[in-house]
Amino acid sequence: MRKFKIAIYCGEIPPPTFIDRLINGLAEQGSKLIIIGNLTQKVSYEFNNIKIVGYSGKINKFFILMYYSLLLSLFRRKEKTQLKNWMKLNNKNNTISKIRYYPILYDKPDVFHLQWIKGIEDWVWVRDFDIKLIVSLRGAHINYTPICEPKYAEIYKKYFPLVDGFHGVSNEIIQEATKYNAEISKSNTVYSGLDLNYLTFNQQKPTNEVFQILSVGRSHWIKGYTVALDAMRILKNNNVKFHYTIVGVGQNEELQFQRKQLDLINEVEFVEKLPFDKIISKIQQSDVVLLPSFKEGIANVILESMALGTPVISTDCGGINEVVNDNENGFIVPIRNPEVMAIALQKVANLDESTYVKIINNARNSIENNHTESKMIQDMMLLYKKSYGE
Amino acid sequence: MANKPKIGLVLANVPAYSETFFNSKIKGLQENGFDVILFSSSKSKVSHPTCKTIFAPNFDLRFSLIFEFIFIFINCLKNLKATYKLLKLNRKDGLSVKSSIKNIFINSHFLPYKLSWLHFGFGTMALQSENVAKAIGSKMAVSFRGFDLYIYPAKFPNCYQLLFSKNVIYHVLSDEMKNTLIEYGVSAESINKITPAINVDFFQPSIKYETKNSVFQFITIGRLHWKKGLEYTLEAFSILKKQNIPFHYTIIGEGIEREKLMFAVHQLNLHSNVTFVGKISHNDVKNILEKSDFYIQYSIQEGFCNAVLEAQAIGLLCIVSDADGLSENVLHEKTGWVVPKRNPPLLAERIVKTIALSEAEKIKIRENAMDRVKREFNLTKQMELFKAFYSF
Numbered sequence: 138m139r140k141f142k143i144a145i146y147c148g149e150i151p152p153p154t155f156i157d158r159l160i161n162g163l164a165e166q167g168s169k170l171i172i173i174g175n176l177t178q179k180v181s182y183e184f185n186n187i188k189i190v191g192y193s194g195k196i197n198k199f200f201i202l203m204y205y206s207l208l209l210s211l212f213r214r215k216e217k218t219q220l221k222n223w224m225k226l227n228n229k230n231n232t233i234s235k236i237r238y239y240p241i242l243y244d245k246p247d248v249f250h251l252q253w254i255k256g257i258e259d260w261v262w263v264r265d266f267d268i269k270l271i272v273s274l275r276g277a278h279i280n281y282t283p284i285c286e287p288k289y290a291e292i293y294k295k296y297f298p299l300v301d302g303f304h305g306v307s308n309e310i311i312q313e314a315t316k317y318n319a320e321i322s323k324s325n326t327v328y329s330g331l332d333l334n335y336l337t338f339n340q341q342k343p344t345n346e347v348f349q350i351l352s353v354g355r356s357h358w359i360k361g362y363t364v365a366l367d368a369m370r371i372l373k374n375n376n377v378k379f380h381y382t383i384v385g386v387g388q389n390e391e392l393q394f395q396r397k398q399l400d401l402i403n404e405v406e407f408v409e410k411l412p413f414d415k416i417i418s419k420i421q422q423s424d425v426v427l428l429p430s431f432k433e434g435i436a437n438v439i440l441e442s443m444a445l446g447t448p449v450i451s452t453d454c455g456g457i458n459e460v461v462n463d464n465e466n467g468f469i470v471p472i473r474n475p476e477v478m479a480i481a482l483q484k485v486a487n488l489d490e491s492t493y494v495k496i497i498n499n500a501r502n503s504i505e506n507n508h509t510e511s512k513m514i515q516d517m518m519l520l521y522k523k524s525y526g527e
Numbered sequence: 528m529a530n531k532p533k534i535g536l537v538l539a540n541v542p543a544y545s546e547t548f549f550n551s552k553i554k555g556l557q558e559n560g561f562d563v564i565l566f567s568s569s570k571s572k573v574s575h576p577t578c579k580t581i582f583a584p585n586f587d588l589r590f591s592l593i594f595e596f597i598f599i600f601i602n603c604l605k606n607l608k609a610t611y612k613l614l615k616l617n618r619k620d621g622l623s624v625k626s627s628i629k630n631i632f633i634n635s636h637f638l639p640y641k642l643s644w645l646h647f648g649f650g651t652m653a654l655q656s657e658n659v660a661k662a663i664g665s666k667m668a669v670s671f672r673g674f675d676l677y678i679y680p681a682k683f684p685n686c687y688q689l690l691f692s693k694n695v696i697y698h699v700l701s702d703e704m705k706n707t708l709i710e711y712g713v714s715a716e717s718i719n720k721i722t723p724a725i726n727v728d729f730f731q732p733s734i735k736y737e738t739k740n741s742v743f744q745f746i747t748i749g750r751l752h753w754k755k756g757l758e759y760t761l762e763a764f765s766i767l768k769k770q771n772i773p774f775h776y777t778i779i780g781e782g783i784e785r786e787k788l789m790f791a792v793h794q795l796n797l798h799s800n801v802t803f804v805g806k807i808s809h810n811d812v813k814n815i816l817e818k819s820d821f822y823i824q825y826s827i828q829e830g831f832c833n834a835v836l837e838a839q840a841i842g843l844l845c846i847v848s849d850a851d852g853l854s855e856n857v858l859h860e861k862t863g864w865v866v867p868k869r870n871p872p873l874l875a876e877r878i879v880k881t882i883a884l885s886e887a888e889k890i891k892i893r894e895n896a897m898d899r900v901k902r903e904f905n906l907t908k909q910m911e912l913f914k915a916f917y918s919f
Contacts, residue, residue: 281793284789286786358784358786359790391753393682394682394828432794
C-alpha cells in the first residue's frame with residue numbers, strides 16, 4: 138500500500154476523539170503525519186511517525202516562526218517567496234498565518250487534510266505547491282453556517298471547485314455540499330469508525346426503576362433539546378415514569394426555564410460536559426439514547442450507543458438514516474415533532490424482549506459492518522489516492 | 528419646592544431614548560410634582576437628560592479602584608447612621624461581618640439620600656439591596672416585569688427568599704404576576720397591578736382598518752430572543768404553507784437568536800414567506816403595522832407586551848399565546864385570540880379560523896380591541912395609578 142505524508146489541520150490540539158482516531162489509524166497503517174493547530178493541552182501519540190506542530194504562547198510562536206522561516210530561507214527560498222506573494226495578494230500577510238503556513242510548506246506533505254471547512258479560504262494555496270487539498274464535511278460548517286451566514290455560501294462556492302477531494306461523513310452531507318459547487322466525482326463518503334474493542338456490546342437490558350432517557354451533545358440550538366423537553370412533557374401527561382438526562386448542556390437559561398415552565402424539575406437533569414469514558418458508562422446505564430437534533434452529519438453518540446447495545450431514537454436529521462433503519466436497528470422520528478418523539482419513546486419503553494434483542498443486535502452488526510476504525514482508514518486512504526488519480 | 532416627594536428609581540441602565548416606558552414614567556412623575564433620582568449600575572456613566580443620576584460603584588476598574596474605595600469610605604463616614612443601620616440589618620439577616628461590609632460597599636451610593644420611596648425597577652435589581660431602603664429610612668417598592676419573576680428564578684431558585692421576607696410594596700404588570708407573587712408567599716395587599724400603557728394618540732389608525740391584502744400579512748415585533756417563541760410561530764406557519772394559504776410573515780427586531788430562526792426558515796421552507804426586518808424606528812413600526820392584517824405574539828414568556836397593545840390600537844387582529852400577562856392584554860374572542868403556548872398546530876388552527884371570519888366579525892373584534900386599549904391602557908390612567916401607588 139502506498140504510504141502518504143499527510144498534514145492534518147484541526148484548529149486545536151488535542152483534536153476531538155473522532156479526529157484522533159483518524160490520526161492514530163493513519164499512523165498505524167504507516168503514513169507519516171503532521172498535526173498542526175493551536176496547542177491547548179500537551180499531547181503524546183504512541184506512534185513516532187506523528188509530528189506535532191502545536192503553537193501556544195508568544196515565545197513558543199516566535200520560536201516556531203523563526204525556526205521554519207530560517208529553514209525555508211535556507212532550503213526552499215523560491216517557494217517561500219512564492220507563498221509570501223500569495224499571502225500579500227490575499228491579505229494574509231500576518232504572523233499567525235506564517236506560523237500556520239511555514240511548517241506545512243517546509244514539510245511539503247502529499248496531502249493537506251482540512252478538518253473544518255470554514256477555514257478553506259486560508260488553505261487553497263497548498264495546491265500551488267503540489268499538495269492535494271482534502272477537506273472534511275463534518276456537520277455544522279456545511280449544514281447551517283452557509284445558511285445563517287450567507288458570506289460563507291459565497292466563499293464555499295468560490296473555493297470548492299479548487300478542492301482535490303471531499304470527505305463526507307455521510308452521503309447526505311455530500312449532497313448538501315454540491316449546492317456550493319462541490320463535485321460528486323471528487324467526493325467519498327467515509328463513515329466514522331469506532332474502536333469496537335473498547336466499546337463492548339452488552340445484550341443485557343439495564344435494570345432501572347424508571348425509564349432512563351439520555352441525550353449527549355453540546356449546548357446549541359441545532360441539537361433540538363427544546364423539542365425533546367416538549368416530548369418529555371407529553372410523556373409526563375401520559376403518566377410514563379421516566380428520567381431524562383442531557384449531558385453537555387450545563388447552565389442553559391432557555392432549557393432551565395422550559396424545564397420549570399413544563400414542570401419537569403424532577404424528571405429532567407442537565408449535566409455538564411463529561412469525559413469520553415464517563416459518557417460510555419452513562420450510555421450503558423440508559424434504556425434509550427435520544428438524538429432530537431434539527432441537523433447533523435452523523436452523530437457519533439448514536440454510533441457509540443448502537444455499538445454498546447443501547448437502543449437509539451434519532452430525528453431524521455441528515456445522514457442518520459444511512460445508519461439507522463427505523464424499527465430494524467433503532468428508531469427514526471421526524472424533526473421538530475414532539476408528539477411522534479413521545480410515541481417512539483413510549484414504544485421503546487415497552488419493547489418486548491425478543492424485539493429488544495433483535496434491535497440491539499442489528500445495531501451492533503450495522504456498526505461492525507460499516508463503522509470500524511479499519512474501514513474508516515481504508516476508505517480515507519482511497520480518497521487520498523483518488524486525489525492522485527490512483 | 529423643598530418638600531417635593533423624592534423617588535429613587537433603581538435601574539440597570541439609564542433608559543435610552545427608545546425605552547418609552549421608563550422615560551414616560553419619569554416625565555409623568557416629574558410633571559405630577561415628584562422629584563426623581565435615578566440610580567444606575569451602568570458602567571458608561573452617561574446621565575439621564577432630565578433627572579439626577581447616581582451611579583453604583585464600579586469594581587471592575589483596576590486602576591481607579593483605590594479612588595472608588597476612598598469615595599465609598601468617605602460616603603459611609605458622612606452617612607454614619609445609615610451605614611450603621613445597614614450593617615445591623617445585614618447582620619440580623621445572618622450575613623457574616625465580611626459579607627455585611629461588602630454589602631455596604633455595593634450599596635454605598637444610596638446612603639446619602641433621603642427618599643420617600645426607593646423603587647427597584649426590576650426584581651433582580653433589588654437582590655443584595657434588600658435592606659437599603661430601611662437603612663436610609665425610605666419606603667421600598669419593587670417592580671416585576673416578566674423575566675425577573677419567571678426566567679431568573681428558573682436559573683437561581685429561592686433568589687427572592689430574602690426580598691419576600693421584607694416590608695415591600697410590589698408593582699406587577701398583570702394579575703397572573705400578582706398570583707405568582709402570592710404563590711411565593713407575598714401578601715396580596717402589598718401587590719399593585721399597574722399594566723403598561725401606550726401613547727394612544729400616536730398609535731391610531733390613519734387608514735381605514737379592514738383586511739387589506741389578498742396575501743395575508745402577519746407581523747411580530749420583538750427581540751429575536753427564545754422567550755418570544757418565534758420558532759414555534761414559524762412551525763405554525765409551515766403548517767399554513769402546507770395548506771396553500773397565501774401569507775407573508777414579517778418579524779421586526781434584532782437579537783441573538785437570528786441564526787437559529789434563519790435556519791428554521793430554511794428548514795421549514797419558508798424563504799419566500801418570511802422577512803426579518805431588523806430594528807426600526809417608532810414611525811416605521813407604525814407604518815408597517817398599518818399595512819398588516821394580523822399581529823402574532825406567540826411568546827413562551829411575556830410580562831405584558833406593549834407591542835400587542837400598539838397593534839390593537841392600530842386596529843390589527845391579534846393572536847397571542849397564553850404566556851403570563853398576554854391573556855390579560857388580549858381577551859380571548861373579545862379583543863383577539865389566546866392560544867396555549869408551545870403548540871404550533873393549535874396556533875395554525877387558530878390563524879386559519881381567524882382568516883375565515885366574516886368581515887363583520889373581524890370588525891367587531893377590532894373595535895373592541897381599539898376601544899379597550901384606548902380606555903384601559905392609556906398613559907394618563909397609568910400615571911394616576913402610579914400617583915396612587917406612591918401615596919400608599
